[in-house]
Structure formats: structure tokens, C-alpha cells
Amino acid sequence: MLSAVLTITAIAGVCGIGLGAAGRRLASQQNPVVDRIDALLPQTQCGQCGYPGCRAYAEAVASGEAPVNLCTPGGNATVNAIAELLQVEPEPIEEADSGPKVAFIDESQCIGCTRCLPACPVDAIVGAQRQMHTVIADECTGCELCLDACPMDCITMEPVEPPLSSRVRPLPTxxxxxxxxxxxxxPLRHREVAPRRGGVAVDDAKDLTRPEPVRTAPLPEELAVPLLDHAGARLDASVAAGDTVYRGTPVTGTPIDKPGVPLHAPTSGTVRGVARRPIAHPAGASASCLIIEPDGTDTPEAPMPAFTDPLQADPDALLERIRDAGVRGMGGAGFPTTLKLADARRSGVDTLVINAVECDTYLTCDETLLRQRAAAVVHGARIAAQACGAGRILAAVKYSATEAAAAVEAAVEASDANIQVVRVDANYPAGNERHVVYPTTGRTVPPGARPPAVGVVCQNVATLDAIYHGVCEGQPSVARLVSVTGGGIEARGNYWVRVGTPVAALIGDAGLPGHRTLVGGGIMGTPITDRRIPLTHGMNGVVLEGPEEAxxxxxxxxxxxxxxxxxxxxxxxxxxxxxxxxxxxxxxxxxxxxxxxxxxxxxxxxxxxxxxxxxxxxxxxxxxxxxxxxxxxxxxxxxxxxxxEAKQAREARRQREKEAARRRKRKTVAAQAEQQQQQSQSETTEG
Amino acid sequence: MAAPTTPSIMGQVALALLPGAGVMLWLFGLGVALNIAAALAAALAAEAAAVRLRGRAVGPALTDGSTLVAALIIGIALPPLLPFWIPAVAGALAVLLGKQAYGGLGQNVFNPAMVGYLAVLLAFPKALSLWPPPEAGLGAAVPAGEALGYFLTGALPPVADAMTHATPLDKLSTQGLSALAPSGGPLRQLDAAGAWLWLGGAFTLGGLALLARDIIDWRLPAGVLGGTAATAGLLQLSGGAPVTFHLLSGATLLVAFFIATDPVSAPREPGARLVYAALIGAVAMVIRELGGHPDGFAFAVLMLNATAPLLDYTVRQRRGERTT
Known part of the structure; x- marks a missing residue:
């Protein structure tokens, strides 16, 4: 009996110590629920929920005494996030939340009283006595504190469009x-897929378009050029409705402070104005587009002066021309080529890699371009190398693109350039610029870094072609080769397409309804549902899936x-x-x-x-x-x-200065009074 | 090769189990097939009912193949002479408690087949100790008629006592190592060992096919066999049964190739998988040699299933400390 009690006690003790040690050593790293709710709240500490601050509201929600939908500044996004965290039904906020807003001053009514200036906690309003005031929209936090300060009621809250980069694609369930x-x-469902370490062997489905002749897509009735830079920020149009433009006329200004690259009119015609159009974006976004109605003549703008000897030209002049010609990364990213090359030059790269790997399935536009224009691409690569200071050029071509590789070799032989052609393994993914560096140069790009970190810059073949035409012919980049393919397409092939052409102009309403349309390749393409979406420089394919590819x-x-x-x-x-x-x-x-x-x-x-x-x-x-x-x-x-905080510090300083000035003044007055007293005393004694 | 789908993976696992099931059928008679059929029917019915109650689509859940694999494993693991309700209860509990209670395929912590098997092993210990001696030929061990009669009615046929037979593991558990030595009927004992050898060979064949087709991770069978061999070797030094006996008898090979390799209930990290599998072998050996149950693999699998998330967490944490 005693031994049993002792044994059980001993076992319990050992288990207890073990559990205690485990509890301490393996303590949960997750935040408790209150912390996680608090992290979801916008931290405005506005008190609109009826609780003193965000933390108090988070505690109330966690304990179940407050509903999840009291946070007005956070809007429905916050409601949904908290509901998801707590696994409860989201109860949407009743008032229609229309996204971020900023203050706007109606300048015709502003009397210049300056009363709104101190009311703004972040110094977002500029103005002076009897001068009109203006809100710096980028700095305005939408707190509405200036509304009450205005005696003329001329400040209103206007909705602003959040930048494209802040759009969140929905979570697929x-x-x-x-x-x-x-x-x-x-991705589309491919016939053959086999896993490899760090990649996939996949049938590339390129034979669908490889043998087809290259065609030119007819000009559509209307072109829509998205007024966006590579980061999704808006560009301002420099032309107005009714203006006549020619092929290559710049339609956006090039602001000096922003690293923007101009957009050009893809053909001649009349500007119809700016309208919102859906664009290819995983979150299904839309953007302001410049609408141009082609006149059908395709009259070119007077070309920029051509460089006679670009290989000896000043790199800065080349970079400026590449910018003015509107050259963007045509492998998909749409990043301004001039910025990429300038960055490469700063990093001191020694190698330029012509990226013709085109590893996404279904696409053949890059290899078709090489078959057609290998000489221009090779020349473009030499110009790009001159612009970024790279002494060595390598061309990375996929194993399956035999003809394209032969075309590059022939073009290299015809020129006096020293370019080595490297055939790259057929596994997917191989064409991402981070992945193409190792098989070509043997260097490894560290995680999170870009190729210039190891002295390499990669350029897509279509980009190099655009550089050649921009530098040697003075022609801006307004068209590209697009693979139109997939099991649902009859007339598959590669088409020369003007930027701004809607997808509907290429594939009509084939495959509707039901089958997916992807912009891009068969693996990384973005599904689109609205065929008014215009083509941009980075779109290399339009894929319409057949039934067995879904x-x-x-x-x-x-x-x-x-x-x-x-x-x-x-x-x-x-x-x-x-x-x-x-x-x-x-x-x-x-x-x-x-x-x-x-x-x-x-x-x-x-x-x-x-x-x-x-x-x-x-x-x-x-x-x-x-x-x-x-x-x-x-x-x-x-x-x-x-x-x-800067504003508070400034006000405190001003207060101190005022105080000091007042004290000085008081002292002076006192001194003067004393002096006068002394004077009057002496006068009286004298008198 | 087309991209694999869940039904195709499960189908290949089921196919790889067929040689083992066939050898079982050949050695122990019709009862094996009846067990599999009862377990499968009950498991499918339970799956359909549970999925329907949870408001999900019934079709995809029934055709994903996971229920088939669980029922096959249960049918193979149970002794071949049982009334129908025992395999049926095992199949239903495997689906309900082992899988659907956690949210269906992919969410379960424990291997469903082992949950069902252990539930009936603990609930019906006497019935589950009844193994007829293996005898080559479809009706040689137990005549088909008697097997079917017992399966349907649960009334033990008169020859039952004659059929009761201690498996080598039972003998080891109850009588000690000396009972294993071929002394009384050397021929018969050798036959039995040969029969278990055949079964092990069939499981290994199926397992190697799965390895070759990249369906299972080599670390899991290698870990189980390594852990079993190492622990059995240590125990042999203190007077345990030989390593080869432990590797070839009972559930060792079935667990190594088909149960420990279940990716859902195993850890995800390669390092954690090796530790997990080796510990399954080690715990099972300790139970076999030192515990009261003849075979310990089912217990070992469930114990290590429970530790899988902790093993993953530890491996990731250690790697995180190394890289930062």
C-alpha cells in the first residue's frame, strides 16, 4: 500500500517536473488573442468604438463583450480580419465605407484665414494670410480635424484612389x-508534369504556336493605354481630349522628381480622354487609361535623332534615350529599363545576360522574335552593355528553342561581337532572372538579392529589341510580339500587337462563357474575366484554356x-x-x-x-x-x-521663444521704467 | 507523366498493398477478404454519413481513395477469423474518430487505420488473439464455409480450438524466447516462419514499388527499420529475440512501408521524419520485448503521431537558430 502511494507520488512528481520544464522551454510563441486583435486595429485611438483606445476595444472583443464591427476607421477590412481571426460571422459596418479620403479645399471659397493650418496635426495644409490654402494630399491622414476649424465650410473630404500596390488579391477558398x-x-493543367528538386519538368506546350507564321493584329477601334508606372502609381496625361497624336507622340510628361518613363501613343489618332478600364491584376483592379481612337493611317511622329555610333556613345546619353523611348522590361515586370541599367552601372556589373529562356509554358514570342530579329537583339544587347558598363555578354536560350539558338549564333557571327550562347536546362522555372544567373555565369544570387549583387544584369530579348529601335532608329516602344494560344484558340500564333489593344480584339469572345482566359503564360498567367483589358509592354501572351486544360x-x-x-x-x-x-x-x-x-x-x-x-x-x-x-x-x-511630433516640437519651441521674448520685453520695460524713475527723481532733486 | 492527383496516389498505395493482401488470403483463407470487405463497407458508409452531416460534397470524399487504403490496412492487420461486426466497427471508427472528427482528410492527427484497429483490439481482446496457423492454399488454413459462417453469425465453429494458434509474437510474449526455438515440430515451425517471410516479402515488394514511384518518402521506412533493428539489437544483448525475427514478424514491414509513411500523420520536416520513424521502431520493440502486448507497432504509431507537430516545431526552431 505504502509503496504504491509512494510510486504514484513519484510518477506524478516526475511528470509534473517534466510538464513544467516543457511548458517553459516550449512556451507558445503566438501572441495571445488580445495582442492579435490589437495588431489588426488601425491604432488611431479615436474612441469611436466607445472604448478608451484600440487596446481596450481589443480586450473587449476578445472577452466577447463587444461586437467585431465597431471600428469605423478600420472599415470592413478590419471587421473581416477580426471575424476571420475569431472564426465568427463578420457583421459588416452599415455605412458604405468608400475607402480612404483626404481633405480638399474649395479654393474659390477660401478666404485665407489660416485657421485650418494649426488644426492640422501633420502640417498637410499650406497657405498664408489672405492666400488660398491647399492640402498636400500625400500627407493628409483624413482625420477631419480641419473641417470644424474652417469658418467658410469650404473643406470637404474627397475619396482618393488607393495605389495599385496596396490592393490585396482575395484569398481563394x-x-x-x-x-x-x-x-x-x-496554372493550366499540363499533360506532363514531373517533380524535380527545386523545379518541375513540364511539357511546355510551345508547339501550339511555334510553327505558326507571325501575323500583325489589326488596329482596334479604340486603344486604352493604362496611365500607370511600374509601381502602380498614376501617371498624368500630357494630352487632352480632342488632341491629335501620332505614332510615338509622348502622352505623359516625365516629372523630374519621379523616375518615370514616358508612355507614347501606339498609333495616330484622336485622344478621346481618360477613362477607367479594368486591367490585368490579381486583385481585379481597374486603372485610368488614356483612350485613343485610331485614324487608321498610323502616321508616325518625327523620330528622335538616331545614334550613329551607339557602341562608342556616352552611357548617360544612351540611358536618357532608352528612357525617352519608353523602354520597359518586356519579360513581364514592366520595370523601366533605364533604371535597371543605371542601377547595374552603379553596382559595377561585368556581365549582361540576354534572357531568352522564356520558361513559362505556351509562350513562344521571345524565341519567335529571335528567329525574326536576332541581329537587332544582339545589337541592342551591345548597346545595353555599353550603357551599363558590362564587358561580357552571354545569351541564355532554352534547350528546346533550337532554331532561336541558331539564329542568335548566326547573328553573333555576322557582327564582330564576342557573345557566347548558353543553352539552359528545360526544367521550370529557369527564366526568372534570379534563376538564369547560375547556369550562365556559375554565380549564385543570394536569397532576396537581385543579379547586380553578383555583377550580372539580365535583359529580356524583346526589351533589347526595343532598345535597338529606340537608340538606332529613334522609334519609341509602342508594340510587342504576343503569343495568342491555348486549347481554346483557333488561330494560334504570335501577333505584333500595339500597346493598349484590348484582349477582345485578339480573341473575340471565343471560349465564353466558362473557360479561363489568362494574360501571360500557361503557368504564371493572371486569369482575366473582362476582355476589355488592354495589353501592356509586359504582357507576353494571351492563353485561352481548352476543356482538358482547366x-x-x-x-x-x-x-x-x-x-x-x-x-x-x-x-x-x-x-x-x-x-x-x-x-x-x-x-x-x-x-x-x-x-x-x-x-x-x-x-x-x-x-x-x-x-x-x-x-x-x-x-x-x-x-x-x-x-x-x-x-x-x-x-x-x-x-x-x-x-x-515635428509640429509639436516646433510649436513648443515657438511657445518658448514667445515666452522668452515676452520676458525680455518685460525686463526692458521694467528697466526703462526704472530709468525714467531715476531720471524723474534726479530731475526733482535738481529742480 | 501527368500531374498526380490524390485519388491516383491513394490508388497506387492500394495497389501496392495487394501483394500483401493476396499472400494473406493464400495463407489464411477467405476470412481476410471478408474482413477487408466489411471494413470497407462500414468505412464508406461512415464517411458518407459524416461528410453529409458536415455539409460537404459526398462524391469527392468517397472517391479520394483514402478510405480504401485505411480499410485495406485494417483488413490485413486483423486476424482472419472474425465476426463481421468487428472489422465493421474498426472501419467505421477509423473514419469517424480517426479522420472526420478532425475535419476530414488531411486534418487528422492520428493514423485512421491504427485508430480503428486499436479500438477493436482493446475492445475485443479475445477475438483478436485468434490466429489460425498459416497454411498454403486458399482454403487450407480455414475452410471457406466455416470462415463465412463465423463471419456472419459470430458462432465459433467446433474446430475453433484446433484452429487457435499462437503467432510467433504471442509465443514470445507469453512463453519467452525459448518457445520460438524449433524443438517440438521443427518442420511445422519452419513452415510458419516461411509463411511470415512470404508475407514480409510481399509488403516489401509493394513498398519498394511506392518508393520507386516517389509516392512515399524513403526516410520513413528506413527510419522504422533502422529504429527497429537498433533497438532490437540492444535488447538482444540483454537476452531478447534476434533482430531478424523482429524485422520479419508481425507488423514491422507493414508499418514501415504503409503506415508510418502516411504523410498526413507524419511530420513534414525531413529531419523530423527520420526521428519520428526511428522512434516508432524503438517504442514498438520496447513494447514487444518488455510490455504485455504481443505487438506494439499500433501503439507506437499513435504515440509518435501525437509527437509529430512537436518534432516539426523543434526541427524548424533549431534551423532558425542556426541560420540567424
């Missing part, structure tokens, strides 16, 4: 993807780990997807590097091999968008706080 299969993100319905994840095996960035997509869908850690710093959505390049290799057909890349993309939007919010909040 089994319900949304089966309800809207035409919007489902993710992705299968999503199934539960069985944690087979294939996605982690093929991820070129060493991530664990299945674990990330599980957490993101559970709402764990979205928008927060990741617990482990393998789970960091910011490291995902969106290559979708994971999705190609997923036996459960999960939209892994879009799930990760959602988390990336949220993280980016949060980062931007934090930066803005930090910026506003700094301005607020």
Missing part, C-alpha cells in the same frame, strides 16, 4: 474557386510535401497555405524563413505538382499582398507620427 471557375487563379477541383491537402520539394526558394507552400487559410500570422513577421510569403516569387511550381490542385501560389500571394499593405500602412502611420 474551395467555395470561391468552384463558384467562379473562370476567375480561379493557377484545373481540377481542389481536394484536401495530404501533406505529401511535393510542393516543398520543388520550391526553388526553399519554402514550404503546404504549411504556408494551411496557416494562411487559418488566418494565422497573415501580415505578421513569419515564424520561420520557410514560411515567409515575401520570399515567394509566384512561380507556381508548387501548384503544378500539387495532387490536391490547391491554388497555392494565389494563397501565398494573398498573404504577400496583405503583408505589403500592412507594411505600407505602418510606414504611413510612422510618417504621420513623425510629422505630428
Amino acid at each position: 474551395p467555395e470561391t474557386t468552384s463558384a467562379h471557375p473562370e476567375q480561379r487563379p493557377g 484545373p481540377l477541383d481542389e481536394q484536401p491537402c495530404i501533406s505529401c510535401g511535393r510542393c516543398a520539394e520543388v520550391c526553388p526558394e526553399g519554402l514550404e507552400p503546404f504549411e504556408m497555405a494551411r496557416r494562411i487559410r487559418a488566418g494565422v500570422g497573415v501580415g505578421e513577421a513569419p515564424e520561420h524563413v520557410e514560411l515567409d510569403p515575401m520570399r515567394c516569387t509566384g512561380c507556381s511550381s508548387c501548384e503544378l505538382v500539387c495532387p490536391s490542385s490547391k491554388p497555392l501560389a494565389a494563397i501565398t500571394g494573398h498573404a504577400r499582398d496583405v503583408a505589403r499593405a500592412r507594411m505600407r500602412e505602418r510606414e504611413q502611420a510612422e510618417h504621420a507620427r513623425q510629422r505630428y
Whole structure:
């Protein structure tokens, strides 16, 4: 009996010590619920919820005494985020929340009283006595504190368009993807897919367009040029409705303070004005587009003067010309080429890689361009190398593109250039500029870095062609070669298409309704549902899927780990997807590097091999968008706080100075009075 | 090769189990097939009911193949002479408690087949100790008629006592190592060992096929076999059964190739997988040699299933500390 009691006690003691040690050593790293709700709140401390500050509201929500929908500044996005975190039904805020707003002063009514100036906590209003006041929209936080200060009621809150980079693509769920299969993100279903470590062997489906002749798409009735720079910020049109433009007329100004690259009219015609059009974007965004009605003559603008000997020209002059010709990265990113080359020059690169790998499936526009214009591309590469100071040029061509490789070799031989052609392995992904550096140069780009970090700059072949035409012929970049392909297309092939041409002008209404249309390649393409979407410099393909290319319905994840095996960035997509869908850690710093959505390049290799057909890349993309939007919010909040503190410091200083001046004055007055007294005393004594 | 789908992966696992099931059928008679059929029917019915109650689509859940694999494993693991309700209860509990209670395929913590098997092992210990001696030929061990009669009615046929037979593991557990030595009927004992060898060979064949087709991770079978061999070796020094006996008898090979390799209930990290699998082998050996149960693999699998998230967490944490 005694021994049994002692034994049980001993076991209990050992277990207790073990559990205690485990509890301490393996303490949960997750924030408690209150912290996580607090992190979702906008931290305006406005008290509109009826609680003293965001923290108090978070505590009330966590304990269940407050509903999730009391935060007005946070809007429905915050309501949904909290509801997702707590797994409750979101109750939307009743008033229609119309996004961010900034103050706007009606200048015709402003009397210049300056009363709104001190009311603004972040110094976002400029003006002087009897001068009209203006709000700096970028600095305004939308706090509405200036509204009451204005005696004329001439300040109103105007909605502003959030920048494209802050748009968050929706989180795909089994319900949304089966309800809207035409919007489902993710690659087409390929006939052959086999996992490889860090990549996928996939049938490239390029034979659909490879043998077809190159054609020119007819001019559509209307062109829509999105007025956006590479970062999604808006560009201002320098032409107005009714203006006549010619092919190559610049239609945006080039502001000196922003690193913008001008857009050019793709053909001659009449400007109809600026209108909002849907654009190809994972979040289904729209943007202001310049609408041009072609006149059909395609009259060119007078070309810029051609460089007679570009290979001996001043790099700065070349960079300026590449900018003025509107050359953008045509491999997909649309990043201004002049900025990329200037950055490469600053980093002191020694090698320029002609990127003709074109690893996404279905696309053949780059290899077709090489077959047609290898000489121009090679010349463009030499100009780009001269502009960025690279002494060596390598051309990376995919194994399957035999003809294209032969064309480059012939063009290299015809010129006196020393360019080496490197054939790159056929596994996907191979054409991302971070991936193409190793097989060509043997150098490894560190995670998170870009190729100039190891002395390499990569340029897409279509970009190099555009550089050649901009520098040697003075022609701006207004057209590109687009692969129109997929199982749902009859007239497959590569087409020369003007920038701004709507997708409908290329494929009509084929495959509608039901089948997905992707802009881009068969793996990384973005599904679009509105065919008015205009083509831009970076769009290399339009893919209309056939019935057997549609992705299968999503199934539960069985944690087979294939996605982690093929991820070129060493991530664990299945674990990330599980957490993101559970709402764990979205928008927060990741617990482990393998789970960091910011490291995902969106290559979708994971999705190609997923036996459960999960939209892994879009799930990760959602988390990336949220993280980016949060980062931007934090930066803005930090910026506003700094301005607020600066203003407070300035006011305190002014107060001190005023006080000091008053004291000085009082002292002077007192001294004067004393003097006068003394004087009068002496006068009286004298008198 | 087209991209694999969940049903195709599960189908290949089921195909790879067929050689083992076939050898079982050949050695122990019709009862094996009846067990599999009962477990499968009950599991499918339970799956359909649970998925319907949860408001999900029934079709994809029934056709994903995971239920088929679980039922096959249960049918193979159970002794071949049982009334129908025992495999049926095992199949239904595997689906309901092992899988759907956690939210369906991919969400479960424990291996569903082992949950179902252990539930009936603990609930019906006497019935589950009844193994007929293996005998080559479809009706040689148990005549088909008697097997079917017992399966349907649960009334033990008169020859039952004659059929009761201690498996080598039972003998080891109850009588010690000396009972394993071929002394009384050397021929019969050798036959039995040969029969278990055949079964192990069939499981290994299926497992190697899955490895070759990249369906399972090599770390899991290698870990289980390594852990089993290492622990059995240590225990042999203190008077345990030989390593080869432990590797070839009971559930060792079935667990190594088909149960520990279930990716859902295993850890995700390669390092964690090796530790997990090796510990399954080690715990099972300790139970076999030192515990009261003849075979410990089912317990070992469930214990290590429970630690899988912790193993993953530890491996990630250590790597995080190394890289930062």
C-alpha cells in the first residue's frame, strides 16, 4: 500500500517536473488573442468604438463583450480580419465605407484665414494670410480635424484612389474557386508534369504556336493605354481630349522628381480622354487609361535623332534615350529599363545576360522574335552593355528553342561581337532572372538579392529589341510580339500587337462563357474575366484554356510535401497555405524563413505538382499582398507620427521663444521704467 | 507523366498493398477478404454519413481513395477469423474518430487505420488473439464455409480450438524466447516462419514499388527499420529475440512501408521524419520485448503521431537558430 502511494507520488512528481520544464522551454510563441486583435486595429485611438483606445476595444472583443464591427476607421477590412481571426460571422459596418479620403479645399471659397493650418496635426495644409490654402494630399491622414476649424465650410473630404500596390488579391477558398471557375487563379493543367528538386519538368506546350507564321493584329477601334508606372502609381496625361497624336507622340510628361518613363501613343489618332478600364491584376483592379481612337493611317511622329555610333556613345546619353523611348522590361515586370541599367552601372556589373529562356509554358514570342530579329537583339544587347558598363555578354536560350539558338549564333557571327550562347536546362522555372544567373555565369544570387549583387544584369530579348529601335532608329516602344494560344484558340500564333489593344480584339469572345482566359503564360498567367483589358509592354501572351486544360477541383491537402520539394526558394507552400487559410500570422513577421510569403516569387511550381490542385501560389500571394499593405500602412502611420511630433516640437519651441521674448520685453520695460524713475527723481532733486 | 492527383496516389498505395493482401488470403483463407470487405463497407458508409452531416460534397470524399487504403490496412492487420461486426466497427471508427472528427482528410492527427484497429483490439481482446496457423492454399488454413459462417453469425465453429494458434509474437510474449526455438515440430515451425517471410516479402515488394514511384518518402521506412533493428539489437544483448525475427514478424514491414509513411500523420520536416520513424521502431520493440502486448507497432504509431507537430516545431526552431 505504502509503496504504491509512494510510486504514484513519484510518477506524478516526475511528470509534473517534466510538464513544467516543457511548458517553459516550449512556451507558445503566438501572441495571445488580445495582442492579435490589437495588431489588426488601425491604432488611431479615436474612441469611436466607445472604448478608451484600440487596446481596450481589443480586450473587449476578445472577452466577447463587444461586437467585431465597431471600428469605423478600420472599415470592413478590419471587421473581416477580426471575424476571420475569431472564426465568427463578420457583421459588416452599415455605412458604405468608400475607402480612404483626404481633405480638399474649395479654393474659390477660401478666404485665407489660416485657421485650418494649426488644426492640422501633420502640417498637410499650406497657405498664408489672405492666400488660398491647399492640402498636400500625400500627407493628409483624413482625420477631419480641419473641417470644424474652417469658418467658410469650404473643406470637404474627397475619396482618393488607393495605389495599385496596396490592393490585396482575395484569398481563394474551395467555395470561391468552384463558384467562379473562370476567375480561379493557377496554372493550366499540363499533360506532363514531373517533380524535380527545386523545379518541375513540364511539357511546355510551345508547339501550339511555334510553327505558326507571325501575323500583325489589326488596329482596334479604340486603344486604352493604362496611365500607370511600374509601381502602380498614376501617371498624368500630357494630352487632352480632342488632341491629335501620332505614332510615338509622348502622352505623359516625365516629372523630374519621379523616375518615370514616358508612355507614347501606339498609333495616330484622336485622344478621346481618360477613362477607367479594368486591367490585368490579381486583385481585379481597374486603372485610368488614356483612350485613343485610331485614324487608321498610323502616321508616325518625327523620330528622335538616331545614334550613329551607339557602341562608342556616352552611357548617360544612351540611358536618357532608352528612357525617352519608353523602354520597359518586356519579360513581364514592366520595370523601366533605364533604371535597371543605371542601377547595374552603379553596382559595377561585368556581365549582361540576354534572357531568352522564356520558361513559362505556351509562350513562344521571345524565341519567335529571335528567329525574326536576332541581329537587332544582339545589337541592342551591345548597346545595353555599353550603357551599363558590362564587358561580357552571354545569351541564355532554352534547350528546346533550337532554331532561336541558331539564329542568335548566326547573328553573333555576322557582327564582330564576342557573345557566347548558353543553352539552359528545360526544367521550370529557369527564366526568372534570379534563376538564369547560375547556369550562365556559375554565380549564385543570394536569397532576396537581385543579379547586380553578383555583377550580372539580365535583359529580356524583346526589351533589347526595343532598345535597338529606340537608340538606332529613334522609334519609341509602342508594340510587342504576343503569343495568342491555348486549347481554346483557333488561330494560334504570335501577333505584333500595339500597346493598349484590348484582349477582345485578339480573341473575340471565343471560349465564353466558362473557360479561363489568362494574360501571360500557361503557368504564371493572371486569369482575366473582362476582355476589355488592354495589353501592356509586359504582357507576353494571351492563353485561352481548352476543356482538358482547366484545373481540377481542389481536394484536401495530404501533406505529401511535393510542393516543398520543388520550391526553388526553399519554402514550404503546404504549411504556408494551411496557416494562411487559418488566418494565422497573415501580415505578421513569419515564424520561420520557410514560411515567409515575401520570399515567394509566384512561380507556381508548387501548384503544378500539387495532387490536391490547391491554388497555392494565389494563397501565398494573398498573404504577400496583405503583408505589403500592412507594411505600407505602418510606414504611413510612422510618417504621420513623425510629422505630428515635428509640429509639436516646433510649436513648443515657438511657445518658448514667445515666452522668452515676452520676458525680455518685460525686463526692458521694467528697466526703462526704472530709468525714467531715476531720471524723474534726479530731475526733482535738481529742480 | 501527368500531374498526380490524390485519388491516383491513394490508388497506387492500394495497389501496392495487394501483394500483401493476396499472400494473406493464400495463407489464411477467405476470412481476410471478408474482413477487408466489411471494413470497407462500414468505412464508406461512415464517411458518407459524416461528410453529409458536415455539409460537404459526398462524391469527392468517397472517391479520394483514402478510405480504401485505411480499410485495406485494417483488413490485413486483423486476424482472419472474425465476426463481421468487428472489422465493421474498426472501419467505421477509423473514419469517424480517426479522420472526420478532425475535419476530414488531411486534418487528422492520428493514423485512421491504427485508430480503428486499436479500438477493436482493446475492445475485443479475445477475438483478436485468434490466429489460425498459416497454411498454403486458399482454403487450407480455414475452410471457406466455416470462415463465412463465423463471419456472419459470430458462432465459433467446433474446430475453433484446433484452429487457435499462437503467432510467433504471442509465443514470445507469453512463453519467452525459448518457445520460438524449433524443438517440438521443427518442420511445422519452419513452415510458419516461411509463411511470415512470404508475407514480409510481399509488403516489401509493394513498398519498394511506392518508393520507386516517389509516392512515399524513403526516410520513413528506413527510419522504422533502422529504429527497429537498433533497438532490437540492444535488447538482444540483454537476452531478447534476434533482430531478424523482429524485422520479419508481425507488423514491422507493414508499418514501415504503409503506415508510418502516411504523410498526413507524419511530420513534414525531413529531419523530423527520420526521428519520428526511428522512434516508432524503438517504442514498438520496447513494447514487444518488455510490455504485455504481443505487438506494439499500433501503439507506437499513435504515440509518435501525437509527437509529430512537436518534432516539426523543434526541427524548424533549431534551423532558425542556426541560420540567424
